[in-house]
Amino acid sequence: MSSPELSETGxxxxxxxxxxxxxxxxxxxxxxxxxxxRIWDPYHSKLAALILKGSNIxxxxxSLVLYLGAANGTTVSHVSDIVSQGTVFAVEFSPRAMHDLIxxxxxxxxxxxxxxxxxxxxxYKNMVPEVDIIYQDVAQRxxxxxxxxxxxxxxxxxxxxxxxxxxxxxxxxxxxNDVFNSEIKKLEGVFEVEKIINLEPFHSDHxxxxxxxxxx
Amino acid sequence: MQVxxxxxxxxxxxxxxVEVELFQKNIDTILNRLVEEPLILRGKVSGAxxxxxxxxxxxxxxxxxxDSLLHELNIGLAKKQxxxxxxxxxxxxxxxxxxxxxxxxxxxxxxRLKEWYILNSSETDLKGEELARYITGLGGIDPEIRAMQxxxxxxxxxxxxxxxxxEYLKENMPVLAPNLTSISGHILGARLLSIAGSLERLxxxxxxTVQVIGAGSALFKHLKGKAPxxxxxxxxRHPFVNTAPKKLRGKIARAVASKIxxxxxxxxxxxxxxxxxxxxxxxxxxxxxxxxxRRKSSG
Numbered sequence: 446m447s448s449p450e451l452s453e454t455g456x457x458x459x460x461x462x463x464x465x466x467x468x469x470x471x472x473x474x475x476x477x478x479x480x481x482x483r484i485w486d487p488y489h490s491k492l493a494a495l496i497l498k499g500s501n502i503x504x505x506x507x508s509l510v511l512y513l514g515a516a517n518g519t520t521v522s523h524v525s526d527i528v529s530q531g532t533v534f535a536v537e538f539s540p541r542a543m544h545d546l547i548x549x550x551x552x553x554x555x556x557x558x559x560x561x562x563x564x565x566x567x568x569y570k571n572m573v574p575e576v577d578i579i580y581q582d583v584a585q586r587x588x589x590x591x592x593x594x595x596x597x598x599x600x601x602x603x604x605x606x607x608x609x610x611x612x613x614x615x616x617x618x619x620x621x622n623d624v625f626n627s628e629i630k631k632l633e634g635v636f637e638v639e640k641i642i643n644l645e646p647f648h649s650d651h652x653x654x655x656x657x658x659x660x661x
Numbered sequence: 662m663q664v665x666x667x668x669x670x671x672x673x674x675x676x677x678x679v680e681v682e683l684f685q686k687n688i689d690t691i692l693n694r695l696v697e698e699p700l701i702l703r704g705k706v707s708g709a710x711x712x713x714x715x716x717x718x719x720x721x722x723x724x725x726x727x728d729s730l731l732h733e734l735n736i737g738l739a740k741k742q743x744x745x746x747x748x749x750x751x752x753x754x755x756x757x758x759x760x761x762x763x764x765x766x767x768x769x770x771x772x773r774l775k776e777w778y779i780l781n782s783s784e785t786d787l788k789g790e791e792l793a794r795y796i797t798g799l800g801g802i803d804p805e806i807r808a809m810q811x812x813x814x815x816x817x818x819x820x821x822x823x824x825x826x827x828e829y830l831k832e833n834m835p836v837l838a839p840n841l842t843s844i845s846g847h848i849l850g851a852r853l854l855s856i857a858g859s860l861e862r863l864x865x866x867x868x869x870t871v872q873v874i875g876a877g878s879a880l881f882k883h884l885k886g887k888a889p890x891x892x893x894x895x896x897x898r899h900p901f902v903n904t905a906p907k908k909l910r911g912k913i914a915r916a917v918a919s920k921i922x923x924x925x926x927x928x929x930x931x932x933x934x935x936x937x938x939x940x941x942x943x944x945x946x947x948x949x950x951x952x953x954x955r956r957k958s959s960g
Contacts, residue, residue: 543739557732560743617881
């Protein structure tokens with residue numbers, strides 16, 4: 446089998462190619478020495494879906510990223526590939542998920558696992574510096590509130606928030622679009638919302654918001 | 662003013678560093694300290710970056726060494742915290758989830774074994790464990806029979822594992838949750854813990870939630886306004902609920918849930934067995950049944 450032709454995506458260390466079924470796919474260069482390109486599945490990763498939907502995301506190779514809701518570390522590992530000269534601070538609450546995340550972090554010097562609840566940023570403020578970007582994908586209720594509190598504590602002025610809103614974790618009875626709108630409304634004042642992207646068909650009932658922290 | 666960082670303590674006067682006490686460069690001792698207090702891992706002291714200070718005062722020789730020590734420290738801390746999160750209830754939950762998986766798997770395997778066995782032999786009324794035991798006892802060197810016997814042995818192994826796991830629950834549920842176990846039995850009690858996530862969370866749930874946990878899809882249908890509220894979730898498996906006449910099930914489920922919820926609270930907050938709980942539940946359920954039959958005879 447011949448390897449497919451890679452194209453640049455405009456994102457550091459992220460490439461796209463056309464798969465055998467004709468669909469566009471993503472891959473990142475593996476930061477772990479000896480590793481090759483790693484396929485980045487948009488059906489498993491919301492960030493990959495966001496990129497495939499044509500959104501330019503503001504993560505650079507030297508970015509400091511605070512990643513809230515790191516789970517088992519799949520998407521986080523790709524972010525770690527992108528920020529080859531930066532650092533990802535990966536906050537995850539579940540000890541079971543952290544177990545896997547620790548294994549992912551061990552060979553990646555730029556990936557820092559933190560077992561903590563993103564609801565309480567005070568509990569990890571001794572470990573996280575001011576960052577360029579906050580990426581948030583948590584399955585908790587007060588998603589906008591968590592983004593605001595973390596941004597106030599850690600995000601530099603003009604820094605970016607990439608917020609994945611999971612409608613089902615906020616209210617399973619209301620329509621997804623209503624939930625998206627009411628969460629986005631809460632961001633106003635603290636952020637200037639630049640983009641709102643529905644993650645269909647990769648993830649149903651999920652939207653991504655890209656926003657910039659307003660001047661105080 | 663003192664600033665306590667992961668590699669040492671800085672004393673400041675008017676924002677200027679006047680004294681530095683470096684720690685020993687030993688990850689384990691620093692880790693133990695870090696578990697006790699939130700030493701600063703990243704940030705600035707008196708306007709200077711921590712990494713620069715660590716180099717200036719000779720704690721490390723290079724930025725590389727600094728980053729690598731700090732990485733190791735964060736991973737060590739996360740490992741310690743993960744280990745600490747394994748408690749008596751997470752062990753109970755692992756055991757009961759193993760039992761549920763074994764039940765599901767053993768059923769599939771038992772059916773498969775029977776399908777296979779009746780291809781070759783006459784009909785049999787034996788099934789499950791009995792059939793597996795019978796097949797392992799068959800003589801013969803026919804490769805098909807041998808394969809079937811090995812299959813049967815694996816199945817018997819699963820049944821045995823289930824017994825061991827249940828024994829573990831029987832012994833440990835009364836230690837973790839004496840009241841919950843006395844009201845709901847060790848298996849149902851452990852299943853409730855499994856869905857709630859921990860004893861703490863079960864204890865903090867309102868009893869109306871306890872009544873319907875395990876009935877997730879029915880509950881969401883109800884919340885969307887498409888169905889009546891579910892009467893019971895997991896607690897349907899409680900003998901008081903599943904033996905109750907259909908009309909009374911909702912009422913009895915509510916009584917059982919409220920006692921389970923109380924029991925979990927006693928267990929979480931005091932940990933001691935309150936003998937009267939079980940009797941109170943008995944009386945309450947008898948009361949509901951009596952009231953119903955009285956109404957029936959008068960109506």
